[in-house]
Amino acid sequence: MPFDLWLTFVAASTALLLIPGPTILLVLSYALTQGRQVALATAAGVAFGDFIAMSASLLGLGAIVLASATAFTVLKWVGAVYLLWLGFKMLRSAGSSDLGDLTKGANLPARGVFGHAAAVTALNPKSIGFFIAFVPQFITPTAPMLPQFALLITTFVGLAALNALAYALLADKMRARIDRPGVMRNLTRLGGVTLMGMGVLTATLKKAT
Template sequence: MPFELWVAFATASLALIVIPGPTVLLVLSYALGQGRRVAVASAMGVGLGDVLAMTASLLGLGALIVTSALAFTVIKWIGGAYLLYLGVNMLRSAGSTQMGDLMRTENVSERKVFSHAFIVTALNPKSIGFFIAFVPHFITPEAALAPQFTVMIATFATLGFLNALCYALLAGSLRKTIAKPRILRNLTRGGGVALIAMSALTVSLKRS
């Protein structure tokens, strides 16, 4: 995978990962409830969940990437529409976002924190939509797919782990500030705007 293409993929991945969504809100919720002690467990769950979700998505995409330009275009528009849908929903729900409504996290073991973070991340539709919408743009069809997929999975999972760890450590230190409704609303609105922007970028990109 060319270095320039990898940098572009890593940048796009990071833009998605930092957007508050089910995974980020889960990590924040646990950190607000139990502090820094669950930071590593939740981050590891996020990282492995990303590995599973991306691997499953890419196995299905592999056959499509080497087919017709029409199939690629259809996937691109579906992915863009899906990201737009998620972004609009986040904007609409921003006013009612409350950290305390997500779950009660007191006295939850680190093993349960890990498993919950893993399941939520693996089933996170935002990540799946990203893989379908963006991954084809960063793949060289004439080259072997397995090495490219391996690099992408490792990159995305590592960034996901580090992002979750940073969120958890930050939330553990700023528990009272982050839990304020105004902060949560702004985070959710920012995530919605970012997803809509990514939707526009998706439909404008051309096949690599």
């Protein structure tokens, strides 16, 4: 891959990642409510979810999903139900979310948060469709595909991890200044509502034509 084309990919990916979206809202929510350790796990989960979605897209799963109404519907509803369930759990836990509770222990271990973040990112049908539309612009058809795929995946996942980590650490610094239990409860409610909203949007997503 030409170096200038790779630099263009880096610039385009960075611009896209910097725009706060549902994934970043999830990172902020966990960072604000559960602290630095869980925030790092969330960022790692986001990176892993992007790795799964991008790898699957480039290996052909994206094309299958876009071509098959059944495959798209299954993926869409799995993702929607998962997001709704996770959002509901966050809303239920909002009543006990205060700074004192958070200093005693997180609601979920880092491993569980990692899995949630990875699943939320990887199960979003929009991710696969996005990679199918975005990545081919930076592929050189006359060059071997596998090395290009490896480079693009590594680059995007690395940028996604750094971006999520930056947001998470910023949110963690903000968390240290919050001393009102009501603020923590509202933030948890906001995270839950956001996740449930993502689930509804995913359920109503129509197959691209």
